[in-house]
Amino acid sequence: MKKPGKKRRTSDWILMFLTWFFSFLTIAVLAWILIYIISKGVSQINFKFLSDIYMPTAGKTGIFPMIVSTLDIIAVTLMISTPVGICSAIYLVEYSKPGRVLDTVRFATETLAGIPSIIYGLFGLIFFVITLHFKYSILSGALTLSIMVLPTIIRTTEEALKSVPDGYREGSLALGATKLKTVSRIILPCAIPGILTAVILSIGRVVGETAAVYLTAGFVPNIPSSILKSGRTLSVHLYSLAKEGISFEQAYATATILIVIVAVINFSATRIAGSLNRMSAGR
Amino acid sequence: MESKKLLKVWEKLIETIFLICACVAILSVAVITVYVFIKGSPAIFKIGVWNFIAGQVWQPKAEVFGIFPMIAASVLGTFGAIVIGVTIGIFTAIFLAEISPKWLARFFRPAVELLAGIPSVVYGFFGLMVLVPLISKYLGGAGNSLLAVIIILSVMILPTIVSISETSIRAVPVTYKEGSLALGATHIQTIFKVLIPAARSGIMAAIVLGVGRAIGETMAVILVSGNTPLLPHALTDRVRTLTANIALEMGYASGLHQDALFATGVVLFVFIMLLNIMLNVMIRRKAGESR
Numbered sequence: 388m389k390k391p392g393k394k395r396r397t398s399d400w401i402l403m404f405l406t407w408f409f410s411f412l413t414i415a416v417l418a419w420i421l422i423y424i425i426s427k428g429v430s431q432i433n434f435k436f437l438s439d440i441y442m443p444t445a446g447k448t449g450i451f452p453m454i455v456s457t458l459d460i461i462a463v464t465l466m467i468s469t470p471v472g473i474c475s476a477i478y479l480v481e482y483s484k485p486g487r488v489l490d491t492v493r494f495a496t497e498t499l500a501g502i503p504s505i506i507y508g509l510f511g512l513i514f515f516v517i518t519l520h521f522k523y524s525i526l527s528g529a530l531t532l533s534i535m536v537l538p539t540i541i542r543t544t545e546e547a548l549k550s551v552p553d554g555y556r557e558g559s560l561a562l563g564a565t566k567l568k569t570v571s572r573i574i575l576p577c578a579i580p581g582i583l584t585a586v587i588l589s590i591g592r593v594v595g596e597t598a599a600v601y602l603t604a605g606f607v608p609n610i611p612s613s614i615l616k617s618g619r620t621l622s623v624h625l626y627s628l629a630k631e632g633i634s635f636e637q638a639y640a641t642a643t644i645l646i647v648i649v650a651v652i653n654f655s656a657t658r659i660a661g662s663l664n665r666m667s668a669g670r
Numbered sequence: 671m672e673s674k675k676l677l678k679v680w681e682k683l684i685e686t687i688f689l690i691c692a693c694v695a696i697l698s699v700a701v702i703t704v705y706v707f708i709k710g711s712p713a714i715f716k717i718g719v720w721n722f723i724a725g726q727v728w729q730p731k732a733e734v735f736g737i738f739p740m741i742a743a744s745v746l747g748t749f750g751a752i753v754i755g756v757t758i759g760i761f762t763a764i765f766l767a768e769i770s771p772k773w774l775a776r777f778f779r780p781a782v783e784l785l786a787g788i789p790s791v792v793y794g795f796f797g798l799m800v801l802v803p804l805i806s807k808y809l810g811g812a813g814n815s816l817l818a819v820i821i822i823l824s825v826m827i828l829p830t831i832v833s834i835s836e837t838s839i840r841a842v843p844v845t846y847k848e849g850s851l852a853l854g855a856t857h858i859q860t861i862f863k864v865l866i867p868a869a870r871s872g873i874m875a876a877i878v879l880g881v882g883r884a885i886g887e888t889m890a891v892i893l894v895s896g897n898t899p900l901l902p903h904a905l906t907d908r909v910r911t912l913t914a915n916i917a918l919e920m921g922y923a924s925g926l927h928q929d930a931l932f933a934t935g936v937v938l939f940v941f942i943m944l945l946n947i948m949l950n951v952m953i954r955r956k957a958g959e960s961r
Contacts, residue, residue, distance in 0.1 A: 410766070410778070414778065419800075420793070470691075495696040499699055506935055565681055595791075598917055622789050626791045650787075
């Protein structure tokens with residue numbers, strides 16, 4: 388707001404300029420990356436690319452096996468981590484009293500969230516692949532990834548549970564329902580949008596993860612016949628293509644697909660989180 | 671009467687299951703820490719703590735394991751990324767929190783969140799295809815360099831810095847801003863002299879998280895850094911970070927070599943643990959201050 392006759396110092400102008408400049412720089416970088424990769428990749432994507440198997444010697448360079456591996460690993464990871472995560476969140480929000488247990492679990496969750504993915508990869512390699520003899524497999528990858536996404540699921544589900552108004556709990560208990568019935572019949576259903584957000588965010592994390600998957604699920608470019616077999620996810624495939632310099636066209640195409648998947652995930656998570664906010668605000 | 675007792679047992683059982691699930695997190699942290707340390711620490715002592723951490727030569731074939739060049743690469747890369755990323759990030763956060771008109775922010779914020787979700791390999795690939803040739807063209811050399819690492823890491827930590835800083839700036843009590851404006855300060859003066867200092871603990875937390883992300887980044891770095899385990903003397907030198915060291919050689923290492931890679935992991939782990947503890951201390955201090 389301009390006050391008539393007030394002199395604006397030069398430093399003010401400089402800082403204002405820098406603010407706008409750097410902000411647009413941020414967006415410009417994002418736009419550059421997206422436009423560059425998508426423009427070069429989109430032309431390579433066709434039905435053949437998406438449905439062919441990967442056998443370069445036979446001239447087949449499709450990513451179908453990678454898509455299957457990625458879906459497999461997402462499914463198994465969610466099957467393991469979602470129940471554990473939701474139950475943990477329920478305990479933290481509904482049952483626990485402030486104290487040592489609560490603090491320790493929180494500290495553990497924060498720590499897990501901060502461990503770099505390469506350390507998860509190392510751990511997964513030594514524990515699941517070697518010690519437990521699961522070998523390079525979808526299972527090893529999924530177990531490792533489950534621990535990685537656990538903090539996300541716990542945190543987001545906690546938020547969702549906390550946003551359910553206390554009045555619901557009190558009303559239900561006043562009507563004579565047990566705590567378990569209250570949680571399972573009333574609170575959980577209300578928290579479903581938040582839990583959905585947690586699941587979607589975790590899928591995003593799994594899709595984008597490379598280092599940990601590389602060291603535990605391996606990189607065999609075939610359709611895994613069981614979860615005990617090795618598989619190559621889309622991100623590992625991109626890494627392999629880029630590092631070996633085999634084919635940059637395929638790399639652009641794979642990168643484009645990854646970007647599209649992530650954009651869709653982001654978009655859905657935001658929409659659902661938005662509806663969650665609107666629900667709890669309207670009450 | 672019987673059914674009431676059964677119900678109580680059932681309830682207690684379910685509560686215990688929930689508790690066990692919550693403890694999975696604790697168990698995981700414990701197991702991961704124990705395993706990594708058990709596998710990595712003996713190697714550090716076998717090689718010699720000083721030889722390992724300060725040794726400048728990494729030649730697994732000759733059984734020489736010095737990770738100092740890798741430590742230098744990780745530290746320098748992270749430091750450079752922080753300098754660039756925090757500057758751009760804080761200004762962008764200020765923009766989103768205070769300056770941007772609402773309609774613009776509605777596009778900006780999801781855009782920054784999208785930046786956060788892009789997988790690190792994609793960043794690495796972009797760096798390999800665009801950044802590396804650019805550096806090679808204008809600064810000479812092969813392009814794979816410390817500079818490429820710094821730039822890519824800056825972009826990757828931007829979303830973290832922007833979103834947490836923005837939240838911290840927004841969390842500053844409105845009265846601070848109103849008081850400052852009432853005393854005659856301009857909007858910009860208010861932002862930089864009142865709001866930012868007030869939000870500093872949140873911004874510090876953002877920086878620590880950014881550091882954690884930068885130090886832990888593997889894939890993007892491998893694709894742009896050149897992966898030479900030598901001490902960098904110029905921004906255009908090829909480098910290898912601690913994370914890249916582990917990821918590149920783990921596939922075929924065995925024996926002492928493999929243990930040395932785990933030891934590299936231990937060093938990384940200790941770094942990150944210290945950062946986490948620092949973060950927790952800062953958060954606790956922030957909670958105490960606002961009382």
